[in-house]
Amino acid sequence: MSVKSHWLIVATSLLALTGCNTLPFGKSDSQPKLAPANLPEYIPGEYFVFNNERIYTVTGKERDMVTWKTNTGLTKTTPANFLIPDLKWFRKSRSSEGHTSVPYDTLWPLKTGNTADIPFQQTITKNDGSEPKVLIRNWRCVVEGTERVSVPAGTFDTYRTVCSRNSPNSGRFRASKTYYYAPKIGHYVLIEEQHKYKDSKRKELTGYGFDSNYLAGRDQKSLKRALQNTLNKNRDGAAHSWTSRNGLVTAMLVPVETYKTRAGQKCRKYRSISNAAGRIGTQRERQMCKDRRSGLWTIN
Numbered sequence: 001m002s003v004k005s006h007w008l009i010v011a012t013s014l015l016a017l018t019g020c021n022t023l024p025f026g027k028s029d030s031q032p033k034l035a036p037a038n039l040p041e042y043i044p045g046e047y048f049v050f051n052n053e054r055i056y057t058v059t060g061k062e063r064d065m066v067t068w069k070t071n072t073g074l075t076k077t078t079p080a081n082f083l084i085p086d087l088k089w090f091r092k093s094r095s096s097e098g099h100t101s102v103p104y105d106t107l108w109p110l111k112t113g114n115t116a117d118i119p120f121q122q123t124i125t126k127n128d129g130s131e132p133k134v135l136i137r138n139w140r141c142v143v144e145g146t147e148r149v150s151v152p153a154g155t156f157d158t159y160r161t162v163c164s165r166n167s168p169n170s171g172r173f174r175a176s177k178t179y180y181y182a183p184k185i186g187h188y189v190l191i192e193e194q195h196k197y198k199d200s201k202r203k204e205l206t207g208y209g210f211d212s213n214y215l216a217g218r219d220q221k222s223l224k225r226a227l228q229n230t231l232n233k234n235r236d237g238a239a240h241s242w243t244s245r246n247g248l249v250t251a252m253l254v255p256v257e258t259y260k261t262r263a264g265q266k267c268r269k270y271r272s273i274s275n276a277a278g279r280i281g282t283q284r285e286r287q288m289c290k291d292r293r294s295g296l297w298t299i300n
Helices: 003-015 217-233
Strands: 046-050 055-062 065-070 075-079 088-090 094-099 115-126 133-151 154-166 173-182 187-195 201-210 240-243 249-260 266-276 284-290 297-299
Touching: 133 187, 133 201, 154 187, 201 266, 217 240, 217 249, 217 266, 217 297
Parallel strands: none
Antiparallel strands: 046 055, 046 201, 055 065, 065 075, 075 088, 088 094, 094 115, 115 133, 133 154, 154 173, 173 187, 187 201, 240 249, 249 266, 266 284, 284 297
16 A cells, blocks of 8 residues: 555544444454564654553663653653563652563564463662562463454454463462553553452553654654644645654644634644554644734644
8 A cells, every 4th residue: 555545544534523433342252363463663752541541652762672651750661572571660759670581572473372481570669768679470471362352542453462470489360461462553452450459450542642742853843834834724624744854753634623713713623643653643633723913823
């Protein structure tokens, strides 16, 4: 498929009604056929939003390691392989460092039947000067199969991988995490957690995209100019495509509604969608109004 026809499909989807999802959230009996999935590739600026209101943004990438920051003040460094526990994390009250003896690409490419033991030692240090706590947790991960799942961000064909750990002394169950990884977007869209002594959790993807604040300075200015020109010149429904200088990030901008406020100020609603290294984000809708003095469109 050509880039032009690809973005035509994206532009068409932007004009569709937002929030339409005819499938209920959950899992289906479908077992889609998927090719082996390679390790996810992330670039700084990508973000993923979950239904616990956590936003995870990639702030750095160096070789196999990815640095993330959340909207709750957590910063962590992890392998691109999210099946390995976080190697480093810190917040105001405490921090953690960990290590494992397995290669960082263990279990990848994902395919049904892959199995691996992941030993992990973690040292948690509180900022109150108390004695650090050392935890040893040995995980066993199995790629059980494929599954089609529906979450607020959409419906995805996924690999289902279950990681579980037992007590090192009694051998009894302690916890499990089931990851549903969608090769289409290169990230997991659902995590189900079970704990012996805690309530179960279900974390669903609600949105994903790219934060333009992580673009290079010249690209940020170029994107802002593109948005101003689009709102000035494009009729409702006419899309404009913008590409970063390195070609890794593309944005589609589509005005969808033009109106005037009671005071007579001209305003427009527009939808945008990002494509970061081939990962197409969920669409976002904003509105801006034209300042009568400067002639610039500003957030209303």
